[in-house]
Amino acid sequence: MGLYVSNITSDSQVVTDVKVLVPDAGVRRRMSRVIRMAVSTAVECVGGIEGIDGLDAIITATGYGCLADSERFLRNVISDKEDLLNPTPFIQSTFNTVGGQIALLRHNHCYNMTYVNRIHSFEDALLDAFMRAEDGEGGRMLVGAFDERTDSQYEIMKRMGLWRKHDCGEGSVFVLLTSQKEDSSIAEVLEIDFPSDSIGEQDIAQRYGCSDDDVILYNVCCTMEIYPTISASVFAQAVEKIKKGASKVLVYNEMWGMTPTVVILGCIV
Amino acid sequence: MRTAVTGLGIVSASGIGVYENLEALRNGRSGISDFPRILETSNMLPVGEILLINEELAAVAGIGAGKNLSRTALLGIIAVKEALKDAALPDGLRVGLVSSTSVGGMDLTEHFFAEFMNDSSSGRLRDVVMHDCCASTEAIAAYCGIKGYRTTVSTACSSAANAIMIGDRLIRHGILDCVVAGGADALSAFTLNGFKSLRILDDKRCRPFDQTRAGLNLGEGAGYIVLQREALLDKVPYCFLKGYANRNDAHHQTASSEEGNGAFLAMSDALSKAGISPDQVDYVNVHGTGTGNNDLSEGKALKRLFGDKIPYFSSTKGYTGHALAAAGGIEAVYSALAIKYGQVWPNIHFSEPVSELQLVPQTSLLEGADVACVVSNSFGFGGNCSSIVFAKD
Amino acid sequence: MEQIIQELKEHLIEELNLEEITPEDIDAEAPLFGDGLGLDSIDALEIILILEKNYGVKLSNSAEAKPVFYSVKTLAEYIVNNRK
Structure with missing residues (x-):
């Protein structure tokens, strides 16, 4: 599951x-x-x-x-x-x-x-x-x-x-x-996290076990135009990266003074 | 593993706090006033209004002057503080908040917008920063010291019931040990005029499940319950949250289906999830808004599910008015109290059963009953139908 | 009467956002609800407003008023009979 x-x-x-x-x-x-x-x-x-x-x-x-x-x-x-x-x-x-x-x-x-x-x-x-x-x-x-x-x-x-x-x-x-892996599956949602505080750029990779090959996308850096649910559009970009061969992509969503969220996508294995 | 209900908090037209609400229910005393006294409106229609201005609510909530919180947030803070005090949680638990609202900070936005409409550089920004739904949740969490995961849902009049369901899931999945769940909504010119434009506001007191019912009375308030992992209990809880279901009527944007499909599915799924058969249900706190459509549809669903063995049922909208997103929270509190005190709350303003249904709600206070299992219904626009099952054990 | 029927059709198209429908497409005697134009209870509320705003005619949403809502023609007749 x-x-x-x-x-x-x-x-x-x-x-x-x-x-x-x-x-x-x-x-x-x-x-x-x-x-x-x-x-x-x-x-x-x-x-x-x-x-x-x-x-x-x-x-x-x-x-x-x-x-x-x-x-x-x-x-x-x-x-x-x-x-x-x-x-x-x-x-x-x-x-x-x-x-x-x-x-x-x-x-x-x-x-x-x-x-x-x-x-x-x-x-x-x-x-x-x-x-x-x-x-x-x-x-x-x-x-x-x-x-x-x-x-x-x-x-x-x-x-x-x-x-x-x-x-x-x-x-x-x-x-x-x-909830089941299917032939059509293109990525897996590995983790959804709600940290209680900002995480510095240098700490994210270590905290979430990302290697140098893994991709980290920051919502405020991925786009010029933002709206409250912009992280869904960054999630879509993450899925694209997986499709193009990335094995793990992390979406870091933090803006407007709210605590961050972290979503980790992995390739289908 | 069971999820226990260990704390209750409520503010409604029937009173501030559990005690005042309980007294109103026991005495069949409606909190509905003939017309709005606090809300600025030209609509002289009955409403379930809390007769305190925002500054007075802030004082009740123990918040210093000049904070400019929305009325929804103030009502939420009062109820959540009471619920947490009641639960007296042991230290070290991971506590979260699942809140819900349909108007958010609309009471302040209305002031802002009247000025902004004429000149886009005018209107005080501090009156619009609390507009979105999330702002009230964040304010409640901040003033009540809730530091864990929190979220906000809005599914019209079924909102708080859905918040309670999500709260249970968060505990079961080990994300939190304890969740304060419910909803808050303030009266606003926006919603009062909205329901007026739908022509479903009664110009007299609402009469749920009565043949002469002619619409709902809008209300305001907040109702929250504290859900706690059973393994972490250090006292006897009010009851346990045994089951729930969220189903969509998928019939029309605002109207309920004639056969009450969504209501039937929500109640029957909630009971099967709880592992309880319909004949074990002692009391149904119905949605019962007093509109022609809701009560007929919900009544049909009751008959489909319970056959000719309908349990005691009553609508408590006659006490509080319809407090929209908060309704499911207020009624969850009333349901837990029914179990704890072995009482069934009278459905006030009832005299004649609906001709198509011939269903008679409980109209006087039933005392000394063994209320072991209660179903609470909350239905809303967009077809959202949710039912929650509470049980003594 | 004919003029009111024509006006009503235009109001319905405008207020109810009837896409790709012209006044000529609406049969004045055909049912508005159910099989006809496929209107629903929300449209009934909007029609009440069309009558009140444009003709000063009040109409309730009760069962007795149901025959008035039947078609554009019955609405027009109601306007003619109740206009001040």
């Missing part, structure tokens, strides 16, 4: 039209931009909408959730003075909207969880999948992260001084995991 990566998809890799991925126009029409982005990534990751049928868990992770809809509803509450408000943005604003939508697409009744723990959300979701696999309840699990950029969020975080070194990004990454 372990945790194996069977497929991983980032929003930039979604090539199929959303109308093909989500054929029901009735389901599509209410989806905001971020929901469209995340659900499309999820469906592409499981190889088309029918792929949702075989899932035993849908676990999503987001730092800020469906920000644009939250903002739209809040704006309406204030400007329309709490009168005659459209319910749709309120319904779409909840953090579990994406997870719920994926289940709804194929009426999948499986375990459905949403983590909203800022920069740790994706790692918390991975840990959940890891524990389910160890408990023998794993099967096929879809774990995904998403966050959207809005003008207001950009402006507010700019005033907080958060865009000095990086720019404000957005994105979604979904990973299909299995």
